[in-house]
Amino acid sequence: MPFKPTLPAMLAVFLCAACTPPMLADRSAPMQGPTAPKPYPPPPETRATPIATRVIDLSGSCKRTEEDGFREDALVKVSRNAVQTLKWKLWVSRKGSCQFDLEDFKQVQQTPHIELHAIDGSACKLMVWQDPRRVTLAHARCEKHCTPGIYEQAWPVLFDPKSGACAEIR
Template identity: 35%
Template sequence: MPLKPLRIAAFAFISALTLAACQNTPSTTGTTPTSPEKPPIPKKNTGPVTIQGNCQQRDETDGYRDKISIAVKDNVVSALDWTANPRSGSCRFQLKDFTQVSSSPTADLQSKKDKNCHLYVWQDDHHITVASYSCRKLCRVNDKILPVLLDPQTGNCKAK
């Protein structure tokens, strides 16, 4: 079997691939194709949190419940009582059991009993978040606790 037909077929295949690749390259005439505008990236922190919040919510799907009452002014937490109830247990975090160790860029509350346990409060474009971190010694179901999202305008619950 002669090799010439195989060489011609291989050359044709490589040429087709090269042409296909060239069709997706940008124009070199100085104009760029227009692409749709990207949505703005949410800000990670829009400044100090000030909120008087009360939220009680229940997820009908899995029974998860939260109840939180919180007061914050310029990232200084003056009141906090948060009970989280995943199906497998319950955790309660109260301000009297924590010390605020930082107010910038987020409010950071450290447990008096377990220095690894922290509660964080911060704000972005859409909501204020209250979250726990590394509190397993104080709360056995800590890894199942979801952050609470609050409406910055009303202090009420926001959907997760």
């Protein structure tokens, strides 16, 4: 009796073939032929641009209070990408604050941006970088330096690179 494929049998064979990886004679050898398709790159407007390496010399002091109650008081001195002074406290309205002092950090990187790591073994790091309009002092994974529950609302501080005062946010 000749074999007569049925629709369910053909569908099962097709699905098994589509899910089975190709067999290689030598699994240690690289795969020949086409490989998995590469993902499309993101559109140009969403690609991150690298931080330009700049020599940062800043004697900055930014003290201000926003209308919504957010405040910052930051004092930083950087000479040729070496942080000499850093004392920064920010308040998230009346909910709490974050505080960063140079004595609690060790500088581990100078270019393309300055990076300081907390010496307490936490993952907290502070970063300083400059673009043409401002010098940014930012934090990452520093919840331990803040009042519980406010960290997600704690923003970086921006300095005017010429005057050292608070930069305008535009």
